[in-house]
Amino acid sequence: MKYTAKTADKFVLYQNAVQSADAEVDFIDRLYKKAYGRPALHFREDFCGTQLISCEWAKLRKENEAWGVDLDQPTLDWGRDHNISKLKPDVAARVHQLHQNVFHVIKPKVEIIGAFNFSYFIFKERRTLVTYFKAVRKSLASEGLFVLDCYGGWESQQVMQEKTKHDGFTYIWDQAAYDPINDHTLCHIHFKFPDGTKMKKAFTYDWRLWTLGGIRDCLFDAGFSKTDVYWEGTTKKGEGDGQFRKTKEAENEPGWIAYIAAMP
Numbered sequence: 170m171k172y173t174a175k176t177a178d179k180f181v182l183y184q185n186a187v188q189s190a191d192a193e194v195d196f197i198d199r200l201y202k203k204a205y206g207r208p209a210l211h212f213r214e215d216f217c218g219t220q221l222i223s224c225e226w227a228k229l230r231k232e233n234e235a236w237g238v239d240l241d242q243p244t245l246d247w248g249r250d251h252n253i254s255k256l257k258p259d260v261a262a263r264v265h266q267l268h269q270n271v272f273h274v275i276k277p278k279v280e281i282i283g284a285f286n287f288s289y290f291i292f293k294e295r296r297t298l299v300t301y302f303k304a305v306r307k308s309l310a311s312e313g314l315f316v317l318d319c320y321g322g323w324e325s326q327q328v329m330q331e332k333t334k335h336d337g338f339t340y341i342w343d344q345a346a347y348d349p350i351n352d353h354t355l356c357h358i359h360f361k362f363p364d365g366t367k368m369k370k371a372f373t374y375d376w377r378l379w380t381l382g383g384i385r386d387c388l389f390d391a392g393f394s395k396t397d398v399y400w401e402g403t404t405k406k407g408e409g410d411g412q413f414r415k416t417k418e419a420e421n422e423p424g425w426i427a428y429i430a431a432m433p
């Protein structure tokens with residue numbers, strides 16, 4: 170695929186570079202079955218963006234239904250036109266869009282809620298994060314599961330850029346600022362193309378770099394009864410192997426990604 174800054178669609182590049190929706194859906198499906206001994210059918214994707222994960226959820230089995238929540242109508246529209254519309258009609262009919270703030274959605278009750286790609290880092294105050302987690306808890310069925318991801322390690326506090334080559338473009342993760350007084354971090358995604366053109370600041374994230382301990386405390390304060398951390402295994406070369414296992418203690422690493430699964 171030949172992209173240039175003029176012809177490329179930032180959402181296509183984002184989905185290719187950042188998301189692994191099939192692996193994520195497989196993971197949450199397995200977690201739920203392990204927790205409750207039966208498959209979940211109803212899934213809510215908070216901060217859903219283009220709703221790639223919702224679409225994958227609806228494809229998994231014919232009873233599955235997904236609701237995506239996002240504040241940004243143009244992003245939801247892109248997801249409808251490029252992701253939902255590509256599904257078979259009976260599958261597409263089971264993917265719903267909620268143009269709402271995640272704080273305000275408490276219906277319908279679902280078995281799994283997911284908040285991925287660290288989107289809840291947008292809530293910089295502890296009380297705001299706890300309020301969001303309380304709203305999530307209210308929306309979960311009694312046999313419910315809230316799954317969210319987190320990143321960390323000492324490199325996550327460094328001002329630096331990381332470049333990853335993909336088919337037809339380079340993805341640049343830019344950690345532009347980190348303030349140790351309040352843990353605020355400013356990050357951008359840029360894309361670079363083979364013809365030398367660049368799409369600068371295609372996405373910007375003004376976040377608090379939360380820690381696993383801090384997030385788990387907020388989940389308990391919001392009334393969740395149990396939180397488990399799923400830590401990624403490593404290959405012989407010391408790289409992440411994409412397999413996340415329930416882990417009680419871990420050695421810190423320069424950069425890591427983990428999942429938290431919380432039960433109401």
Ligand SMILES: C[S@@+](CC[C@H](N)C(=O)[O-])C[C@H]1O[C@@H](n2cnc3c(N)ncnc32)[C@H](O)[C@@H]1O
Nearest residue numbers: 216217218238239240241269270271285286288
């Ligand atoms: C980092 S993107 C996440 C995209 C996708 N979930 C993923 O895993 O890659 C964050 C999304 O959260 C949305 N968002 C930010 N604050 C929100 C809020 N309070 N309620 C609902 N959506 C919100 C933004 O519009 C944006 O589409």
